[in-house]
Amino acid sequence: MGNRTEFWTSLTPNDPREAPAEAARLEAEGWDGALMVDSQCMFPEVWAYLTLAAQGTSRIKLATGVTNPITRHPSVTAAAAASLQVVSDGRAVLGIGRGDSALAYVGASPMAIGAFEHYLEVLQTYLRGEEVDLADAGAMVVNAKVGFDNLAIGSGPKGSSLKWLKDYGMPKVPIESYATGPKAIASSARVAETVILGLAAEINRVAWGVEIARTAAAGVGQDVGVGCAVVVMPHEDVRLARDLARPTVASMARFSAMNNKVIGPATPAQAETLLKLAEVYDMNRHGATAVQTEVLPDEFVDQFGIVGSVDTCVDRIREFVDLGLQRMTFWTPYVKTPDLAHSYDLLVNEVLPKVRAG
Template identity: 40%
Template sequence: MTVEFWTSGRAPDPAEVALRAEDAGFDGIIYVDSQNLAGDCYIALARAAMATSHIKLGTGVTNPVTRHPATTASAIATVQSLSKGRANLGIGRGDSSLAYIGYAPAPLKTLKDYVIKLQAYLSGEEVPFDADSNIDSLGLADKPKTSRLTWLPADQAKVPVDVAATGPRAIAMAAQYADRVSLMVGADPERIAWGIEVARTARRQAGLDGDIPFAAYLPLIVHDDPERAMQMGEGSLASQARFSVMHGKVVGPVSDKQQSTLGRIHNAYDMTRHTEGSSSQAATLNMEFAQEFGIFGPPSYCVERLQALIELGVDRFFLPGGSLLISNDEDQVQAVTRLTEEVIPRLLRDS
């Protein structure tokens, strides 16, 4: 099994971050689609595509609300063309992108319908108009009967679609309609195994042949001092853990202590400090929870934890790091350097 390690890019110059991530040895880089908190992800991906030669490029993640599926498909297909086949479309229900325009995450049915349309657009297929379409009111001599990306090159490889999912219904939907299931359930092996089994069961019940590849979003920081590592990664840990208690009810297997901590994260979450350390949500964390939901510690510990997840069937990891490559904090730069030099090579050698 080939294992990939992806990172995230979120900086003033997306091309520079992508190039540094490529040079550091990451297999892919993702840019968030959260219009109020970050620049446009597709412009970032286009710049990254033109600055790099082999690193894969994706959204991490987009949502089914702020863009029409034809718009999303066209944008990522353009990145596919510019990058000569390196694009990946990551999508979820939406979080900060919707919160900052006044909305909660999209209902699962909305995401499902959107993913189905995305897959059709990216395959060059025709997509029926929505029920509320009103093109007939124009009195045109002729008009399109359906929607399709007419410009899509026939020889261009289809962009794979992966769905970031936490709850059992979202995981099951992703297993049936996406090309990959990206689990946002933390780094606890029991929770990862649970998510994988939910997906595989859904495929069996739907009569789908074969398995589906799995990825995992993980908060991970390499540092000899686990406490310092957690301090550096507490913002991403709190934001990722919140997905397991988004609406106040914990999803997936958890211990009593984990449930208590997740409840505190939910009640304390300040969206105006989303992903930030030293926030009210970060203040609810403790080391025991951090070492279960995240991976914080020296290289040998990180290798052991990641290897356990690889053995469960995860073949792609989305990890923090890309933007840290241009940080002014030497600890942050060293954390990424040690990840790419002391952790990833050992896992690739052993996988």
Template identity: 40%
Template sequence: MTVETWTLLPSVPKVATRDAVRAEADGWTGVMLADSQNLAAELIVEMSMIVARTERVLVSPGVTNPVTRHPAVLAGAFATLQAESGGRIAVEIGRGDSALAHLGFSPMKLRPFRRYLQALQGYLRGDEVPFDPSFVPAHVASVGDLGLGVAPEGSSLRWLRPQQPKVPVGVAATGPKVIAIGATIGDAVSFSVGGDPERVRAAIERARAARIESGFDPDSLRLGAFLNIAVHDDMETAARITSGKLASFSRFSVMHGKVTGEATGADEAELERLHGKYDMTSHGRADAEHTTLLSAEFAERNAIIGSAKQCLERLMELRELGITRFFLTEEFSREGVAGESHAAIVEEIVPEVNSWT
């Protein structure tokens, strides 16, 4: 199975497109953009700009959510981009985080998240999807109230071309229940449990078990991992480089205050402290105060840091577990040691990982 390397880009007008063009030239398989309307530029617009300016690179949200768009709207947008790009679109979706927090909401609950995923997949396949009033505000009345002679009885993307490749849906997951949902409904599961091989192994085992229990071939499920990465020969410097993104991604393991995702006892205290002091108004910022809460030892266990050789050894260990999609997240800065780390990733990490099978 082909191994993929993905990079998360700053979702800023003009900047995202420029960086996507560079990422394509640098050999990345795909580029991701955050879907967080208050903190980042509009996802679909920026994806459209990238598709128009690139030729090969895959494009995906990293990640979208099930609340701010009806599944028909989300599916229609991505299917349109799929047609315009010649099949270069993928979807990563989770229960929601900063996009919802900045509207005053928490992540979607599990049962409606499952229904949303089922509807999204149905739309992308071209199926007729039953109406579900839970996807719209309660004050919106039924179409039946109009008394039409003939009213729609279901919902589908009627314009979808049968020959168009279906947009693959990956589910970003940390806890066991979301992993199981992703394994049974998604085309892929992308684990956000850090880079500790034991945590990744446990997540893979949960996904495969859920897939088998549902009667599906476990080998047909693609497995990915969101990994914070920094290349530097000095571990403390590497830990400092990745501290901002590591704090943001580590928070998923303690979203509701209780640690999930098979974290070890040594990490639980740090994760709980992070949860108690996390500043969502500074989400994703490298200078946020909460970035100082995770130790260098935590980073060494949970991020991919060190020399290029050390990072490749860590990544190969995860590849041997079954990971084929590497979502490598680094700091956005291209100055100083962060810039040196980025250059090493592009020159030494990406081409090597892309050569793996």
């Protein structure tokens, strides 16, 4: 299987005051990392939340899952991530994507791929403690008048950098970019340390994305880690497992047809479902049981999620591990019910130990 695959999960409490205890519990359960959503209209401020989580833990890695390039200037995002790196003693990871719910809830759409790649390059420059061209940095400030021509100052900064960063001697914060389409995967692989594939748990599609990422990284002479984000829902009753997984499967699968066109390999049946999902998706019920869950056939849920018995889930996860993935992130639903709690217990106490033993 090569290098050990890391297994991450998501932080779920909305109340940031619960973050230290929640992160400590995940750490005690053996997770390698935990991430928190950055969607300001749906959840509390992500960097405050992760800072509190860092103060309650000592080992687990902590990441945004994910931030976006539009609601924050790259210097602001870099400073926040670097601050978390200091507070956590080197456990911060900067997860970023082109934008989804954080933008949808303020009436905006994801950033264009070319602009996103440049944003990643500027972000990396800040995180390395290097200087960004001042005109470039100024051009990325929304609605700002660039330059100092009308200000009463004798001289201004020649470049833009995190001047305070060198005082701490911390390792650089790694960037992981979440991507779905081939252009986004390739551009991310050229700049970020890790690409997290937003292709759900359809193994053929994930294998396709892995190949794109590795080829693009090799083209610029660098290695890239590749991971994927999936939902895993073990349960003795496969029908119940499917129903528990459906809302998250819908949210994940939607990325593959956001522009009313199916991205990546898909069977005719899969393509039909993806297009129907894109047509009916209700962002007001993002991640919840709604009209989008009603259009997902059982077969689709089985393919785009990891559901069923403990052994079924173990076998499915091992297929992804065998692709040489650096990481798998298992999204945990935000709603807590006895059935979901039982499924989570099976995941932590039976599925993951068996996968790791194998």
